[in-house]
Amino acid sequence: MEKLSFTMKPSTPATGTRARAIVGVVASGNLEVLLERNLPANICIIDIATAAPGFAAVWEAVIEDFVTRRPAGGLHISINDGGARPDMVSLRLAQGVRLIEELEA
């Protein structure tokens, strides 16, 4: 298990009012993403616990693109990764941001 942490300065704050959201599952090739809205609007912290060590550079690239493309400001994101491929990580992060934008069900 490798632990990584990134503190990013996203271009846009997350929209909506929902306090937290969770998407995905912890399984081989998949990941669970917990999003909590509890940071200043110009900061995004992403903590990763991954079953596949040695991919820090790839994580960094994925996360840089994520905070550039999606409104992620103010979010503390915790990832529990089961060795998901980058395309899956990007998708789950995007799904998480969309979910936290929605009204509470």
Place this chain on the structure above:
Amino acid sequence: MRNWSTQKEALALRRYAGQRYACGKIVALDDLPRFLEAVLRPGDRVCLEGDNQKQADILAKALANLDPGKIHDLHMVQSGVVLPEHLDVFEKGVAKRLDFSYSGPQSTRIARMLFGSKIELGAVHTYLELFARYFIDLTPQVALIAAVSADRDGNLYTGPNTEDTPTVVEATSFKSGLVVAQVAEIVDKVPRVDIPGDLVHFVVDAKKPFYVEPLFTRDPGAITETQILTAMLAIKGLYAPYGVRRLNHGIGFNTAAIELLLPTYGEKLGLKGKICTHFALNPHPTLIPAIEAGWVEQVHSFGSEVGMDDYLSARSDIFFTGPDGSLRSNRAYCQVAGLYACDMFIGSTLQIDLQGHSSTVTTNRIAGFGGAPNMGSDSRGRRHPSEPWLKAGADADPDTAEGLRRGRKLVVQIGETFGEKNVPLFVEQLDALELADKLDLDLAPVMIYGDDVSHIITEDGIANLLLCRDNDEREQAIRGVAGYTDVGRARDRKMVERLRARGVIRRPEDLGIDPLDADRRMLAARSIKDLMLASGGLYQPPSQFRNW
């Protein structure tokens, strides 16, 4: 005075020797080993029928059990190296040299044996290329083939899996070679004559059906959201603008996803009747929902697919069927159809390099090619126009006057930037080159050459290589859709953005596609059971795909 009939005389001797173990043309299973020993000669060129689907398995087993003291140094010329026995013959010394096309399940062992010099390799061919050589310089002296049933005159019924048989028999029998068929039963009258009896010299009563691999069955349950995204990109970003109606789909989950999105996503885009109407294609179960929804007009098939036979018989307006009602497949004709009459080939691969060369060979696996290099190549002999072909030709060569400008086939490689076990699809150098070096081959086993590839689709977008004007642009277009692989992260970002502005690279958002819309609920069938239900119960999935 030269004797001009040595081959006919040799055939007569083989037939005479074999007759000892036959009653008429029929050879009993118990007599098979002695029979084969009697008709074969050391050094013979032998075609043991087997491709990626059907297998002359009983004959393969018997051949592998022959005494190498008596029968040795055979030169095997066959489409598929699929069964363990196909390699046992080399391990035991019965055979020495090999010319083939495809080796799916044996890809690891064949690599090991090539490195261990257990096999003298002729070449790895595309199917059509190997068939062609059957008529020029690799004509079999003995063909060991498979059929469903035979009558006492040797007329053969091959059933829906006709596949390579007519080609193999044509080349062997008309060039004075010996043809031996294994069949599941001897009948008074065959349901239809697929192979005329006077071309078949002996029939082995195997008392059970030949083995068929369900190679083209893809469980919709295993299709991922990323694969759905690539399928959406393909439909909206390629099929629609080029108006692709005549095409071939390779094997794989990305193309299965395309098939399953036609009646849903394709319908929503108003593309019915405008794309995907005519196929050169094995009967993919995942095509059932599109057929049932009226998308598909006609399909010609290389082979059949396990469990699809009743469905195919019940849809004779779509498929090619015989007077008996069952499918007639033919690999050679279908390969020709794919080469000359299809405007697009789309399929997956294991490695793509910076010039767009692709290969399924990795350092410890030699999977061969099957049909992909043929389907996935631009035929220089084509002369009839069609909208997609002309449009692709204009993309590639805008400066030549229309009347003299060749069209281009759309040859599309589709996949996720990372494959199984996080192995990147994009590489700086193909493993095939290292293999060629190690084995001292003249040619690296490249499946599709870069100059034949027109587009690459990944979840990152579509790269249109036809629009690239030099090697640098080509390399950056490829890096530009290579996602977070090392190749992708080493892209020249500015140049990639320039290529994007020119439409050489198109991202999902450039096509109005939100990756978050790539949802499994869009699939017209989400399980094998859904496919069975969509077929009205006519599709009977093989047991390994039944999980309910």
